[in-house]
Amino acid sequence: MTAQNQPKPDGTTKPDRNPKQDRSRATRQRLLEAAVACLAEHGWAGSTVSVVAERAGVSRGAAQHHFPTREDLFTAAVEYVAEERSQALRALPTDDREQAVAALVGLYTGPLFRAALHLWVAATDEEQLRERVTELEARVGRESHRIAVEVLGADESRPGVRETVQGLLDMARGLGLATLLTDDRARRERVVSQWARLVNEALSD
Amino acid sequence: MTAQNQPKPDGTTKPDRNPKQDRSRATRQRLLEAAVACLAEHGWAGSTVSVVAERAGVSRGAAQHHFPTREDLFTAAVEYVAEERSQALRALPTDDREQAVAALVGLYTGPLFRAALHLWVAATDEEQLRERVTELEARVGRESHRIAVEVLGADESRPGVRETVQGLLDMARGLGLATLLTDDRARRERVVSQWARLVNEALSD
Numbered sequence: 001m002t003a004q005n006q007p008k009p010d011g012t013t014k015p016d017r018n019p020k021q022d023r024s025r026a027t028r029q030r031l032l033e034a035a036v037a038c039l040a041e042h043g044w045a046g047s048t049v050s051v052v053a054e055r056a057g058v059s060r061g062a063a064q065h066h067f068p069t070r071e072d073l074f075t076a077a078v079e080y081v082a083e084e085r086s087q088a089l090r091a092l093p094t095d096d097r098e099q100a101v102a103a104l105v106g107l108y109t110g111p112l113f114r115a116a117l118h119l120w121v122a123a124t125d126e127e128q129l130r131e132r133v134t135e136l137e138a139r140v141g142r143e144s145h146r147i148a149v150e151v152l153g154a155d156e157s158r159p160g161v162r163e164t165v166q167g168l169l170d171m172a173r174g175l176g177l178a179t180l181l182t183d184d185r186a187r188r189e190r191v192v193s194q195w196a197r198l199v200n201e202a203l204s205d
Numbered sequence: 206m207t208a209q210n211q212p213k214p215d216g217t218t219k220p221d222r223n224p225k226q227d228r229s230r231a232t233r234q235r236l237l238e239a240a241v242a243c244l245a246e247h248g249w250a251g252s253t254v255s256v257v258a259e260r261a262g263v264s265r266g267a268a269q270h271h272f273p274t275r276e277d278l279f280t281a282a283v284e285y286v287a288e289e290r291s292q293a294l295r296a297l298p299t300d301d302r303e304q305a306v307a308a309l310v311g312l313y314t315g316p317l318f319r320a321a322l323h324l325w326v327a328a329t330d331e332e333q334l335r336e337r338v339t340e341l342e343a344r345v346g347r348e349s350h351r352i353a354v355e356v357l358g359a360d361e362s363r364p365g366v367r368e369t370v371q372g373l374l375d376m377a378r379g380l381g382l383a384t385l386l387t388d389d390r391a392r393r394e395r396v397v398s399q400w401a402r403l404v405n406e407a408l409s410d
Contacts, residue, residue, distance in 0.1 A: 043330045045250070114329075120385055121326045124319075125248045134386045141383075163399035170396060171372050173379030178346075180325055181339045191375060194368035202403050 030056040035077035039115035044122035082140045100151040101196035108176030235261040240282035244320035249327035305356040306401040313381030
């Protein structure tokens with residue numbers, strides 16, 4: 001617990017509202033969201049701290065205060081947006097597996113996945129990015145798996161269940177890749193509906 | 206049937222061996238294979254006709270005779286290697302679905318997939334590449350699906366079977382992506398083994 005989050009006299013843990021810290025947090029958030037959008041639209045080659053600062057309406061100096069390097073900014077951005085999306089998934093009801101499968105696939109078919117993909121592919125060829133992206137991918141992958149287990153109501157103590165869930169997330173990633181160049185929505189919906197049925201049977205055996 | 210492939214007096218259709226054509230075909234093949242290896246290792250930014258010509262031990266002029274533009278060379282290369290690999294898959298026995306699933310996943314976890322991925326990601330951002338890669342992806346995707354149906358012995362007239370096979374190829378693509386930065390073999394083998402079982406049940410219902 002940080003100093004900010006000390007319990008208040010009324011028993012809540014609402015942080016002190018410090019206008020300067022609030023502004024700084026809001027700036028950071030704008031930068032992170034602009035960075036993901038920029039990466040998704042223009043790829044790694046077209047994504048620099050300056051371009052993102054301009055897009056976020058923040059001075060280049062302020063951007064560099066928050067994120068000293070390009071690698072800092074873009075890895076933080078992908079992690080931040082992945083966390084935001086994961087949090088949203090946790091709110092799903094767990095009694096409808098088809099809805100859960102569709103929501104998990106949705107994690108991999110929007111701008112976040114496109115941004116992450118550009119970052120991964122760039123990392124295959126850039127040493128200073130590679131180690132950080134590998135760590136980031138491992139963290140985000142573990143978190144996605146944890147959430148998938150939760151929203152699917154899967155019992156991983158049973159043999160095969162862990163691999164069923166992993167394969168489903170791999171399929172979702174593959175569907176995300178298929179959507180990169182063409183709008184694949186109609187096919188994707190049919191595949192999701194069939195695989196939701198297969199996953200449901202496998203988890204209910 | 207081209208002039209080269211007219212039946213011979215002995216009844217075979219072995220083409221006339223024209224040493225000059227043979228050399229030209231061999232040069233073309235060396236260029237295509239070098240192009241895929243180059244793309245897989247260095248990505249789109251590091252892949253030019255000159256780099257590939259040098260790697261293949263071919264003069265730049267000869268390379269440009271075969272492939273006037275960079276886009277010609279790399280789209281032809283991915284298509285050529287994809288066809289080679291598809292042909293190899295057709296030779297698989299169709300009575301072992303786990304082996305078939307593993308072989309299909311193998312299509313997406315080697316240098317060919319890595320090369321194709323670099324090309325796809327570059328195409329999101331380069332107009333002159335985009336249209337050609339979109340067409341290429343559609344052709345290669347249809348062919349992979351056809352082969353998957355064949356090696357799995359799947360009956361697509363039954364409801365859901367087409368989507369089961371499509372989802373399996375999406376999963377294979379996702380597993381390929383997971384292997385981009387880290388060696389994911391042990392996990393992949395467990396996922397393949399479990400999903401081979403689920404797909405086998407779904408196709409045998």
